Amino acid sequence: MTPVDQMIVPDFDSAADDSPLTGISWLQTNLSLSDDFFAKVADVEETDFSEWKQGYLLLEPSKIEGLKALSSAMTHLLSFLNYRRDLMISLFEFKSEESKRTSLTPPWVGNSLKEYLQTHGVNGVEEVDQWIQRMRWTDWS
Amino acid sequence: MSSTLTYSTTVSSGITLYRITSLAFKSGVPSTHSRVVNGLGALRSRTGARYNYPGVRTVYLTEDLITCLAEKMFYFHREVLRGLDLSHHLGVIPPFQQTFVLWEVVLKSKVSNVADLHSLPQFTYFNIFPSLPLNPSQDYEHLKDRRAHIQSLSYDGLRVGSSRNISHGKLVVLFDDQSSNVASITPHDIDFRLIADPGTPPHDFVNQTTQILDFTAGEVSSPTLALPGVAHSGWYRVQFNH
Numbered sequence: 001m002t003p004v005d006q007m008i009v010p011d012f013d014s015a016a017d018d019s020p021l022t023g024i025s026w027l028q029t030n031l032s033l034s035d036d037f038f039a040k041v042a043d044v045e046e047t048d049f050s051e052w053k054q055g056y057l058l059l060e061p062s063k064i065e066g067l068k069a070l071s072s073a074m075t076h077l078l079s080f081l082n083y084r085r086d087l088m089i090s091l092f093e094f095k096s097e098e099s100k101r102t103s104l105t106p107p108w109v110g111n112s113l114k115e116y117l118q119t120h121g122v123n124g125v126e127e128v129d130q131w132i133q134r135m136r137w138t139d140w141s
Numbered sequence: 142m143s144s145t146l147t148y149s150t151t152v153s154s155g156i157t158l159y160r161i162t163s164l165a166f167k168s169g170v171p172s173t174h175s176r177v178v179n180g181l182g183a184l185r186s187r188t189g190a191r192y193n194y195p196g197v198r199t200v201y202l203t204e205d206l207i208t209c210l211a212e213k214m215f216y217f218h219r220e221v222l223r224g225l226d227l228s229h230h231l232g233v234i235p236p237f238q239q240t241f242v243l244w245e246v247v248l249k250s251k252v253s254n255v256a257d258l259h260s261l262p263q264f265t266y267f268n269i270f271p272s273l274p275l276n277p278s279q280d281y282e283h284l285k286d287r288r289a290h291i292q293s294l295s296y297d298g299l300r301v302g303s304s305r306n307i308s309h310g311k312l313v314v315l316f317d318d319q320s321s322n323v324a325s326i327t328p329h330d331i332d333f334r335l336i337a338d339p340g341t342p343p344h345d346f347v348n349q350t351t352q353i354l355d356f357t358a359g360e361v362s363s364p365t366l367a368l369p370g371v372a373h374s375g376w377y378r379v380q381f382n383h
Binding site: 009010013075079080081083084087090091093096099104105106129130133134135136138139 | 163164165168169173176186187188190216220223224227229230231232233235236239240278279280
């Protein structure tokens with residue numbers, strides 16, 4: 001069996017939870033992602049994000065949906081890497097060279113995944129999730 | 142509804158059906174395990190699958206263990222190879238050995254009105270080109286369309302040969318949420334690994350730069366599941382149609 005200490009398996013159902021708080025907290029703990037990262041992806045002030053996490057502030061429904069989408073996309077990527085923390089962190093940080101794009105090219109080519117998500121926000125999350133689902137479940141032709 | 146639809150069969154209660162998921166499905170308390178057969182994965186899918194358009198609830202099961210292993214081995218191979226293909230963009234390669242969960246599922250109540258697609262008269266009746274369900278190389282719009290047609294005729298599922306299993310064991314494709322219809326559901330951790338062509342040792346595929354992959358088979362091992370002819374935690378060869 002794959003050594004358990006290398007694996008991080010979510011203990012929540014990102015699709016079923018009404019709030020993304022459990023998933024976001026889990027991702028922060030297991031992938032060492034900062035409040036700043038999530039705030040940039042969701043396009044909110046970092047202080048507002050921090051206060052939302054602590055239950056002091058409500059975020060707009062569209063921001064909550066964006067965070068849910070991010071949590072869901074991250075779990076799809078983790079599953080692709082069989083929940084290997086080391087591989088997921090490398091995937092997040094790796095900056096590939098710009099190259100000719102096809103429908104199969106990761107949308108973040110030319111950037112790191114982390115930079116891409118911070119720059120493109122929820123639209124970038126959508127692109128990444130569509131890509132990983134194509135990668136895993138569709139025929140290439 | 143009666144069970145008199147043409148060419149229908151019944152998926153019996155009390156028999157074991159099989160399904161493989163990611164590890165995340167096992168991480169909750171056992172009372173949550175029945176979500177394995179709620180069909181939500183297909184409902185939320187953007188891409189659809191062999192017998193469902195995107196956004197259509199579908200529960201995929203197999204009638205026997207070997208078919209389940211062959212189906213998963215196909216997708217395991219495909220995902221790792223795609224990851225390898227794009228590794229210059231990703232900076233990582235998916236592991237050549239991965240752990241999943243195999244579920245033994247026993248339904249509480251039978252499911253009637255399941256279209257039984259096993260020979261030419263059935264394929265003809267449902268206007269299905271009989272070659273397409275058995276071709277392993279790709280999914281077809283035709284099969285998604287025919288599933289929708291079958292469901293529109295009030296069937297609750299379909300039973301059809303697997304394209305990945307070399308002996309074409311049967312898939313059971315159910316159209317409704319079965320999570321409330323589970324008598325028992327038992328998870329088994331199971332490792333899948335790639336193996337190498339005998340000409341490029343070692344036996345297991347561990348180096349993409351020096352070894353050639355065996356494209357026709359992989360191996361599985363489980364600490365709790367009995368695999369045919371294999372000692373406890375040994376490796377079992379799974380052949381599949383590539």
